[in-house]
Amino acid sequence: MLFNSLDFAVFLPIVFFLYWFVFKNNLRSQNLLIVVASYVFYGWWDWRFLALIAFSTLVDYLIGIELGKEGDRFKRRGLLIISILVNIGFLGFFKYYNFFLDNFITAFSIAGMPIKANTLNIILPVGISFYTFQTLSYSIDVYRRKLEPTRDWISFTAFVSFFPQLVAGPIERATNLLPQFYKKRIFDSSAAVDGLKQILWGLFKKMVIADNCAEYANLIFNNSSDYSGSTLVLGAFFFAFQIYGDFSGYSDIAIGTSRLFGFNLMQNFAFPYFSRDIAEFWRRWHMSLTTWFRDYVYIPLGGSRGSLYEKIRNTFIIFLVSGFWHGANWTFIVWGALNAIYFLPSLILGKNRKNLDVPAEGNRLPSFREAISILSTFILTVFAWIFFRVENMSHASSFISGIFTKSLFSMPNFTQLEGALTLLVLIAGFILIEWKGRVGQYAISNLGVKRSRFFRWSMYILIILSIDIFGNTSEEIEFIYFQF
DSSP states (O other): OOTTSHHHHHHHHHHHHIIIIISTTOHHHHHHHHHHHHHHHHHTTOGGGHHHHHHHHHHHHHHHHHHHHOOOHHHHHHHHHHHHHHHHHHHIIIIIHHHHHHHHHHHHHHTTOOOOOOOOOOOOOTTHHHHHHHHHHHHHHHHTTSSOOOOOHHHHHHHHHOTTTTTTOOOOOHHHHGGGGTSOOOOOHHHHHHHHHHHHHHHHIIIIIIHHHHHHHHHHHHTGGGSOHHHHHHHHHHHHHHHHHHHHHHHHHHHHHHHHTTOOOOOOOSOGGGOSSHHHHHHHSSHHHHHHHIIIIIHHHTTTOSOHHHHHHHHHHHHHHHHHHHOSSHHHHHHHHHHHHHHHHHHHTTOTTSOOSOTTTTSSSOOHHHHHHHHHHHHHHHHHHHHHHSSSHHHHHHHHHHHSSGGGGSOOOOTTHHHHHHHHHHHHHHHHHHHHTTTSSSTTSSTTTTSOHHHHHHHHHHHHHHHHHHSOTTSOOOOGGGGO
16 A cells, blocks of 8 residues: 555545544554555555465464573574574575575576576565564564563554554654554644645655656656766756655655654664765665664674774675665675775764754855855765666766766756756755754654645645646556665
C-alpha cells in the first residue's frame, strides 16, 4: 500500500478511528490493532511475504527471551549469531543470491573454467532491508544488555511491523520505539496537527518534486547517449532532487503518521543538501541507517580510534557495506567507495566533526565561504548519485564520459525543456522553503508560527493546490527505496 494512494487515504482514517475511538482505553487492543493494520498494509503488496516477516519476528522474540535467561558468554554469543544468520541469511538470499552467482560464474569464466548455473527468479520482499535491521538492533541491544528482553509478543510484533515506517524506515532502534508500545498513549491534538503538517510536506516532496524530477531524470538517464554533456548534468541534478524528495518525503509521511498514533520516530533527514562537507552530509542523510552502521559496525571495528590506517580501513568498510546494503550491483559499491574517498580528507585532517551546527545559524544567508562549501559538497554528491542511478558500470562510464565533452558548455537540448524549466522554478521555491525552515525537524514545522492563522492556512492550502496542480495525482508512483 502506497502512502500516495487512494487505498492509504481510506486505510489511515479507518485505523485512526478504531485506534482512538474504539480501543482508546485498552493498550493491548491498540497494539493488536497496529499489528493487524501493519500486516494488512504489508500484505497489500504480496501476502506471501507475511510469513517471512512473521518468522523473522518470532526468531528474534525467542532469541531475546533466551538471551535474557542465559548467563554463559559463549552461549549468548551463539544465540546472537543465530539471529544474525537468520536475518542476514534471508536478506542475502532474496537480495544478493543472483548477484553472487553471476559474479561467481564470471570469475570462473575469466579463469578459463566456465561453469553452468541458473539464476533464480527471486522477488525481493518490500522493506526487507529495513525490518531485518530493525529486528537485529533488538537482538544486539539485548545481547549487549542495553535493553531488557520483552515477553510481550504483541508489543514486539507491533514494533517490528509498525506500518508507518515498515517499508522504508526510519530504521528504528528497539531502545527507542519498543518501550513506546508499553505505555498508554493519550491523544495529543497538537502532536496530531504537527503530524498532519509533516505528512502534507512529505506528500509535496514526493508528488511535486520527486515524481516530476523522475520524469526528466528517467528520460535523460535512459537515453543518455542521445544527449549533450549539459543535458546529462541536468539529468543528474534532477535525480538528486528525485531521490531526496522521494526518500525524505517517505520519512516525513512515516514520522507524521506515527505522531497521529502517539509515537515519536527519529528524524531521518536534516536538510542534507545544505551540508558544508561530506561528513556533515552523512550526519544529515538517512540518519537512521548511518547511525545504525556507526553503532553496530563502525564502532565495534574500532571506529576512529587506533592508527590512521585503521581509521581509513574502517571508513571504507562502513561506506562499502552501506553501498552494498542499497543493492546487488557494483554501481552501489562504487558509490559507497566514492563517498569514502570524499570523506577521507576530513578524517585525515581531523575535521570530520567540524560542522555540527545549523548552516548559517541566525543569519538569512550563508557567508561566501559557507556558500562555496555547500555548493561544492552538493556537486560532489550529485556526481556520486550518477552511480546510484545508472544500470551498470558500462552505463556509468558512458554517462560520465558524455558529460566531460565540449557539449558540457552548451545549452541543454531535449524535447521537454520547457517543462523542465518550470520544474527548475519549483525546485528553486522548494530549496527556499527548506532553507527558511532548516532549523526545524522538517521545513514547514515552524514556518509561519509567528504569523496569523490566516497566513498559515493560506500556506497549507497553497501546498495542497500545488500537489493538485503539479503533482502526478493520476498515477501512483512507488517510492525509490522500496527496491532496497
